[in-house]
Amino acid sequence: MVERAAAIVGGGVIGGGWAARFLLMGWEVRVFDPDPEAERKINEVLANARRSLPGLSDVALPVEGRLSFHETMSSAVDGVSWIQESVPERLELKRKVYQTLQEHCRHDAVIGSSTSGFKPSELQGCAARPGQIVVTHPFNPVYLLPLVELVPSAQTDPAIVQSAKEILTSIGMHPLLVRAEIDAHIADRFLEAVWREALWLIKDGIATTQEIDDAIRYGFGLRWAQMGLFETYRIAGGEAGMRHFIEQFGPCLEWPWTKLMDVPELTDELIDKVADQSDTQSGQYTIRELERARDDNLVTILRGLKAQDWGAGKLLNAQDRRVEGAVRLPDDVSQPIVTVARAVPLDWTDYNGHMNEARYLQAFGDATDRMMALVGCDAAYIATGGSYFTAETHIRHLDEVHAGAQIRVETQVLSGAGKKMHLFHRMFEGERELATGEHMLIHVSLETRRASEPAAAVATTLARVAAAHAALPVPDGAGKAVGVR
Amino acid sequence: MVERAAAIVGGGVIGGGWAARFLLMGWEVRVFDPDPEAERKINEVLANARRSLPGLSDVALPVEGRLSFHETMSSAVDGVSWIQESVPERLELKRKVYQTLQEHCRHDAVIGSSTSGFKPSELQGCAARPGQIVVTHPFNPVYLLPLVELVPSAQTDPAIVQSAKEILTSIGMHPLLVRAEIDAHIADRFLEAVWREALWLIKDGIATTQEIDDAIRYGFGLRWAQMGLFETYRIAGGEAGMRHFIEQFGPCLEWPWTKLMDVPELTDELIDKVADQSDTQSGQYTIRELERARDDNLVTILRGLKAQDWGAGKLLNAQDRRVEGAVRLPDDVSQPIVTVARAVPLDWTDYNGHMNEARYLQAFGDATDRMMALVGCDAAYIATGGSYFTAETHIRHLDEVHAGAQIRVETQVLSGAGKKMHLFHRMFEGERELATGEHMLIHVSLETRRASEPAAAVATTLARVAAAHAALPVPDGAGKAVGVR
Numbered sequence: 030m031v032e033r034a035a036a037i038v039g040g041g042v043i044g045g046g047w048a049a050r051f052l053l054m055g056w057e058v059r060v061f062d063p064d065p066e067a068e069r070k071i072n073e074v075l076a077n078a079r080r081s082l083p084g085l086s087d088v089a090l091p092v093e094g095r096l097s098f099h100e101t102m103s104s105a106v107d108g109v110s111w112i113q114e115s116v117p118e119r120l121e122l123k124r125k126v127y128q129t130l131q132e133h134c135r136h137d138a139v140i141g142s143s144t145s146g147f148k149p150s151e152l153q154g155c156a157a158r159p160g161q162i163v164v165t166h167p168f169n170p171v172y173l174l175p176l177v178e179l180v181p182s183a184q185t186d187p188a189i190v191q192s193a194k195e196i197l198t199s200i201g202m203h204p205l206l207v208r209a210e211i212d213a214h215i216a217d218r219f220l221e222a223v224w225r226e227a228l229w230l231i232k233d234g235i236a237t238t239q240e241i242d243d244a245i246r247y248g249f250g251l252r253w254a255q256m257g258l259f260e261t262y263r264i265a266g267g268e269a270g271m272r273h274f275i276e277q278f279g280p281c282l283e284w285p286w287t288k289l290m291d292v293p294e295l296t297d298e299l300i301d302k303v304a305d306q307s308d309t310q311s312g313q314y315t316i317r318e319l320e321r322a323r324d325d326n327l328v329t330i331l332r333g334l335k336a337q338d339w340g341a342g343k344l345l346n347a348q349d350r351r352v353e354g355a356v357r358l359p360d361d362v363s364q365p366i367v368t369v370a371r372a373v374p375l376d377w378t379d380y381n382g383h384m385n386e387a388r389y390l391q392a393f394g395d396a397t398d399r400m401m402a403l404v405g406c407d408a409a410y411i412a413t414g415g416s417y418f419t420a421e422t423h424i425r426h427l428d429e430v431h432a433g434a435q436i437r438v439e440t441q442v443l444s445g446a447g448k449k450m451h452l453f454h455r456m457f458e459g460e461r462e463l464a465t466g467e468h469m470l471i472h473v474s475l476e477t478r479r480a481s482e483p484a485a486a487v488a489t490t491l492a493r494v495a496a497a498h499a500a501l502p503v504p505d506g507a508g509k510a511v512g513v514r
Numbered sequence: 515m516v517e518r519a520a521a522i523v524g525g526g527v528i529g530g531g532w533a534a535r536f537l538l539m540g541w542e543v544r545v546f547d548p549d550p551e552a553e554r555k556i557n558e559v560l561a562n563a564r565r566s567l568p569g570l571s572d573v574a575l576p577v578e579g580r581l582s583f584h585e586t587m588s589s590a591v592d593g594v595s596w597i598q599e600s601v602p603e604r605l606e607l608k609r610k611v612y613q614t615l616q617e618h619c620r621h622d623a624v625i626g627s628s629t630s631g632f633k634p635s636e637l638q639g640c641a642a643r644p645g646q647i648v649v650t651h652p653f654n655p656v657y658l659l660p661l662v663e664l665v666p667s668a669q670t671d672p673a674i675v676q677s678a679k680e681i682l683t684s685i686g687m688h689p690l691l692v693r694a695e696i697d698a699h700i701a702d703r704f705l706e707a708v709w710r711e712a713l714w715l716i717k718d719g720i721a722t723t724q725e726i727d728d729a730i731r732y733g734f735g736l737r738w739a740q741m742g743l744f745e746t747y748r749i750a751g752g753e754a755g756m757r758h759f760i761e762q763f764g765p766c767l768e769w770p771w772t773k774l775m776d777v778p779e780l781t782d783e784l785i786d787k788v789a790d791q792s793d794t795q796s797g798q799y800t801i802r803e804l805e806r807a808r809d810d811n812l813v814t815i816l817r818g819l820k821a822q823d824w825g826a827g828k829l830l831n832a833q834d835r836r837v838e839g840a841v842r843l844p845d846d847v848s849q850p851i852v853t854v855a856r857a858v859p860l861d862w863t864d865y866n867g868h869m870n871e872a873r874y875l876q877a878f879g880d881a882t883d884r885m886m887a888l889v890g891c892d893a894a895y896i897a898t899g900g901s902y903f904t905a906e907t908h909i910r911h912l913d914e915v916h917a918g919a920q921i922r923v924e925t926q927v928l929s930g931a932g933k934k935m936h937l938f939h940r941m942f943e944g945e946r947e948l949a950t951g952e953h954m955l956i957h958v959s960l961e962t963r964r965a966s967e968p969a970a971a972v973a974t975t976l977a978r979v980a981a982a983h984a985a986l987p988v989p990d991g992a993g994k995a996v997g998v999r
Contacts, residue, residue, distance in 0.1 A: 042752065168733040169750060176733035203732050208720055215721050216729045222707040227743055235693055236700050242742025244701045246825045247688050248653040248661035250738035255811040256804075257727025257735060258712055259788075260796050264804050265654060267527065271792040275785050300760050303744075307756040311745050319741075319749050326740040326822050333814035333861065339807060340731045376818065386879040386904050391872035419871050421996045422909040429963070451997060467996045478914070510995040511906045511952045512936060 033057060033094070035111040036134075038102065038126060040067040043143045044115035045074030046171025048096065051111070053082050053172065054200040055091025060098045061105035068098050078172035080433050081324040084374030085173065085331060085345065087395075088353040089435065102126070103133040110135070111196055113165065115143040123147070124154050131157045139193045141165030145217045148210040149182035160186035163193055166214055167202070170320075173327045175344050178214045179204040201348045203341075231306065232299050239310035254330060255340045329376040358403045358490070362497045366403065368396035368454070369438035378432040389424055389456070393466035396438040396454045401470075404445075404490040406483070415483060417450055417470040425465045425506050434458045441504060445495035446488075448472045448480045453504050465506050518542065518579070520596040521619075523587065523611060525552040528628050529600035530559030531656025533581065536596070538567050538657065539685040540576025545583050546590035553583050563657035565918050566809040569859030570658070570816060570830065572880075573838040574920065587611070588618040595620070596681055598650065600628040608632070609639050616642045624678045626650030630702045633695040634667035645671035648678055651699055652687070655805075658812045660829050663699045664689040686833040688826075716791065717784050724795040739815060740825045814861040843888045843975070847982045851888065853881035853939070854923035863917040874909055874941070878951035881923040881939045886955075889930075889979060890972040900968060902935055902955040910950045910991050919943045926989060930980035931973075933957045933965045938989050950991050 035051045037044045040062035048058045048071055060071060075096075083090050099105040106112050112134055116122055127140065134140070140162045142152055153159035164180035177197055181190045190206070197204040207214055213221060230236045236244070252261045259271070266274030311319065334342025359366065369392055377388040401407070401417055410416075430436060436458055443451040454466040474481040482488070520536045522529045525547035533543045533556055545556060560581075568575050584590035591597050597619055601607055612625065619625070625647045627637055638644035649665035662682055666675045675691070682689040692699055698706060715721045721729070737746045744756075751759030796804065819827025844851065854877055862873040886892070886902055895901075915921060921943055928936040939951040959966040967973070 042750070168737075174733050174736060176729065178729070203728065205725060205728055205732075208725075209718075211718075211720055215715060215726065216733050218711050218715070219708045219730070220734060222711050223704045223743060226703050226707050230700060230703070233694075233696075235696055238744035240690060240693075241700065242744050243688065243690055244661065244663070245704070245738050245742040246740060247690075247829065248659050248701050249705060250735065250740075250742060251659060251812055251815060251826060252653075252808070253730050253735035254739035254815060255731060255735075256808060257730040258708060259723035259727050259792050260804065261808075263792050263796050264801060264808060265527070266801075268801055270789065272785060272789040275780065275788060295760065300757060303760060304755065304757040307744050307748050311748050316749060316751075316753055319745065322822070322824060323737070323741060323746075323749060326819065326824055327736055329818035329822055330736060330739060330815050333818045334811065336861065337807070337811050337814055339811055341736060344732065376821065386882075386907075387872050387876035390875040390907075390909075394871045397871075418911070420911055422871075422875075422907070422911075423996045424875075424907040424909075426903070426905055426907075469996050508995050508997070510993050510998075511908045511954050512993070513995070 032110060034059065034109040035113060036061065036105040036109045036130075037071075038062070038105065038112060038114045038130065039116035039143075040064065040071045041115060042070070042074060042169060043167065043171060044113065045071040046078070046167065046169060047113045047115065047143070049075045049078030049082070049172040050200055050202070052094045052096055053078060053090055054094075056094045056111075056200070058094055058096050059105040059109065060096070061102045062098075071096075074170075074172070077170065077320055077324055080321075081328050081375055082172050083372035083435075084377070084433060085328050086349055086352065087335070087346075087371055088349045089370040089372070090352065102129050106130045106134040106138070108135060110138050110192075112138055112140045113143065114140065118144060118146045120147060120151060120154075123152055124156070127152065127156045127162060131161070136161065137188070137192070139163065139165075139189055139196065141193060143167060145213065148212065149180050149185060150210060153182060153184055159184045161189055163189055164210075164214065165193060165197065165204075166217075168216070170324065170327070173324060173331070175201060175203040175341055176216065177202045177204050178207055178216065180207040180210050180214055182210050199351070201345070203344055228299065228303070231303055237310070238303060238306040242310065255334060325375050328374060332374060332376050356399070356402060358494070362494050363500070365439035365441045365455070365498070365501070366400065366494075367437055368399040368403075368440045369436065369456075371436060373430055373432050373434045373436055375432050382431045384430045384432075386426075389426065389464050390422065390466070392436065392438060392456060393422070393424070393454045393464075393468065394419070396440055396466070397452060397468055397470065400440050400442075400452060401450075404494060405487040410484070410487065411475070413484075414475045415481065415487075416473060416475055417483075418473050419468055420471050421469040423467040423509070423511070426463075427465070428461060428463045430458055430463050436463065441501055442491070442495045442498045443467075443503075443507060445491035448482060450491060453507050455504065465504065467507055517595060519544070519594040520598060521546065521590040521594045521615075522556075523547070523590065523597060523599045523615065524601035524628075525549065525556045526600060527555070527559060527654060528652065528656060529598065530556040531563070531652065531654060532598045532600065532628070534560045534563030534567070534657040535685055535687070537579045537581055538563060538575055539579075541579045541596075541685070543579055543581050544590040544594065545581070546587045556581075559655075559657070562655065562805055562809055565806075566813050566860055567657050568857035568920075569862070569918060570813050571834055571837065572820070572831075572856055573834045574855040574857070575837065587614050591615045591619040591623070593620060595623050595677075597623055597625045598628065599625065603629060603631045605632060605636060605639075608637055609641070612637070612641045612647060616646070621646065622673070622677070624648065624650075624674055624681065626678060628652060630698060633697065634665050634670060635695060638667060638669055644669045646674055648674055649695075649699065650678060650682065650689075651702075653701070655809065655812070658809060658816070660686065660688040660826055661701070662687045662689050663692055663701065665692040665695050665699055667695055684836070686830070688829050713784065713788070716788055722795070723788060723791040727795065740819060810860050813859060817859060817861050841884070841887060843979070847979050848985065850924035850926045850940070850983070850986070851885065851979075852922055853884040853888075853925045854921065854941075856921060858915055858917050858919045858921055860917050867916045869915045869917075871911075874911065874949050875907065875951070877921065877923060877941060878907070878909070878939045878949075878953065879904070881925055881951070882937060882953055882955065885925050885927075885937060886935075889975040891968070895969070895972065896960070898969075899960045900966065900972075901958060901960055902968075903958050904953055905956050906954040908952040908991075908994070908996070911948075912950070913946060913948050915943055915948050921948065926986055927976070927980045927983045928952075928988075928992060930976035933967060935976060938992050940989065950989065952992055
């Protein structure tokens with residue numbers, strides 16, 4: 030089997046999103062799509078993904094995988110461990126695709142369908158090996174949103190479901206195992222219900238597309254982004270709890286509030302009304318501009334949730350830990366130590382795409398945290414009541430850097446004895462030096478908030494690195510005051 | 515009329531949220547609620563608001579208003595310009611409240627109802643002055659979420675609607691004027707539809723409360739928080755546009771996807787199922803902990819959207835500009851200039867509530883931006899192709915500061931001539947000095963990215979401030995290297 034190789038069958042926005050996520054997580058990706066525009070379309074999605082996904086991570090992602098376009102389904106699927114089908118929503122077409130690809134693919138490869146409209150048992154229909162087929166329904170943009178609905182049928186092989194779970198998790202997604210197959214799975218049932226209600230509101234002239242979007246994004250949309258429906262309502266129930274909330278809110282269910290007993294007819298007039306209102310609302314932006322704004326916003330929100338270690342941000346932190354593996358001091362400490370390796374995220378830059386002033390210190394602060402952890406002042410040590418606090422910082426800005434750039438911080442210990450740790454960080458993009466940060470840290474007791482001696486194990490390790498680094502030249506710029514060359 | 519005074523009639527979570535928003539925006543607030551627990555409940559909401567709302571703003575808010583609790587409705591509403599009714603959802607009770615308060619309140623005061631269940635014409639019923647009554651339906655937490663549905667009936671006085679719009683905007687809310695009164699206004703129609711669908715999914719064992727929340731917060735919840743429904747779907751339509759999207763997605767409307775033709779019966783069994791699942795999902799947190807997590811997350815998301823100047827973040831930036839007013843150099847420049855005055859926001863702190871290292875530089879960077887603007891290097895000047903870039907920074911951390919603290923940065927110009935601007939920022943909480951930042955800036959051409967002379971007007975103003983500040987003592991710590999006392 031070609032490990033970490035995926036075939037993308039159908040290369041529209043969704044297929045392209047899958048391709049981008051697999052590629053940026055280091056997978057080989059093979060695309061089959063008879064559309065002559067497929068290569069252009071996939072490359073557009075990939076360009077969006079390259080500017081947003083790598084920096085969403087706080088660690089360096091694997092080297093991007095190889096992308097190839099194939100003339101035949103057989104060469105695309107040969108030997109791969111994942112096949113993602115995202116062809117148009119026509120059952121006969123999908124079934125035909127499975128028939129062809131099952132003649133050529135491995136029997137233990139996952140065949141995942143992006144379908145929102147079909148149940149897995151419908152897809153499996155007349156397949157040669159139905160057990161291999163499962164619904165893996167993602168959400169646009171696939172390269173940023175972690176949710177994927179994983180829907181097996183009774184016929185799906187449990188080993189395929191397990192394999193799908195593991196692979197989806199490894200590429201940073203959250204496989205939500207749907208307990209029983211139903212039409213539209215879970216999330217789209219909500220989207221459908223809201224969409225219909227929205228059409229009624231527009232049809233009846235109660236609200237425009239803009240007003241409906243404002244009603245969502247200035248209100249409950251902000252709640253749902255971090256807690257969803259039930260955890261939000263749990264709070265509304267207060268100390269009296271969820272039961273109280275349901276008893277209070279529940280009776281409203283029987284009020285004649287919504288018009289969902291009926292379905293609004295999609296007349297030309299209604300379609301015109303929606304399209305015209307949407308033009309008024311968003312027509313000043315091209316679709317490309319809207320995509321970039323959406324991705325900037327999503328990265329910002331997701332990175333904010335990472336800082337809170339909550340919801341989708343908690344998933345992303347777990348993914349960073351998986352990608353990075355164990356953190357330990359290198360055996361050879363004779364050279365400066367790499368303490369940060371990451372892409373500059375979209376939310377670290379100004380409107381021109383240059384990294385903001387304060388984010389240099391954020392990267393140097395991360396480098397300091399890492400250096401502390403490497404000498405033994407890690408979370409477990411800090412929990413015992415000791416830590417290093419930064420007393421002083423001197424930053425020199427030497428060159429600019431843009432969103433998406435791969436940056437690296439190398440750290441030299443200038444001295445490390447007693448209560449002091451004196452560090453010198455140098456930030457690079459490749460060999461280009463971007464900035465330096467000189468930092469004096471003092472070990473403190475977290476109880477008294479005063480200077481204190483570090484534990485012996487920390488002091489010993491720090492002294493060992495400091496002794497090794499003493500042989501290095503004093504870096505350019507160390508020991509200088511502002512304005513002094 | 516008592517300008518900027520509001521009466522809160524009914525002081526639960528919603529009334530308390532209104533009280534907190536008015537108070538923190540500098541209004542006098544008078545509460546009437548016969549519940550003996552009202553004062554405790556309002557103070558709990560207020561404590562949450564005080565830790566989250568002030569720092570959401572990037573400028574200092576007005577001094578907090580005075581809060582009082584009243585034994586009679588008449589003393590609460592006497593002379594105020596806003597009355598917010600948030601009593602339980604019983605029409606006869608609400609009508610009785612209006613009857614009493616209209617005997618005592620000003621005729622030009624806005625009477626806003628927090629109702630989600632009644633139309634304004636129903637509320638107005640037998641009121642003495644129906645024209646004064648309007649629905650102003652907010653979303654929890656009222657002190658953070660900007661949305662308020664403003665629903666007049668045909669009888670509501672247009673002057674009251676206009677007054678309501680202006681006052682709601684002035685306290686940082688977004689009044690969404692609903693074009694025609696309908697049951698449940700706009701947002702709750704969506705919430706109702708989703709809630710019913712969610713109950714079906716739980717009842718049928720398709721998903722748990724946790725799985726439903728994950729389906730929302732890992733997927734479309736993140737999209738809706740920033741773009742809502744239609745702008746998101748506009749992107750999905752791609753270059754072919756909204757019309758294409760509807761034509762593609764529309765037919766699904768007639769599929770038998772949802773069960774909304776019927777209403778799930780709220781049996782004890784179903785209530786138990788939901789309550790038990792919610793306990794499993796969120797039972798490890800108290801309601802207070804969930805509230806704080808929610809507010810931390812919302813502040814983080816909202817401040818992220820501010821940085822992108824998008825959606826709810828764009829509203830908040832506009833509110834900051836309104837609160838701050840015009841920015842100009844003081845007439846007397848003989849003393850250091852206040853360049854930052856703000857509360858430390860929740861997203862600037864670590865898990866212990868202390869301000870993070872990098873955020874000191876963010877505040878100093880904001881101080882530098884303000885100093886630049888004050889000498890004429892503002893957005894308009896920068897658009898002409900010149901700006902100052904920071905070359906070097908020296909920060910001394912002198913003392914800690916917590917989330918919510920009011921901080922102030924005072925800036926001294928150490929020198930300002932030719933291409934250089936040499937600044938010294940001192941950060942204070944009250945008289946307690948927290949940190950200093952010494953910064954060397956170089957004027958650059960944004961085209962060549964190389965050093966260049968500033969325009970004459972900027973150079974002249976900067977020289978004037980530098981000359982005045984030359985008479986000030988050299989601040990402690992200026993001109994020092996790291997580790998040098």
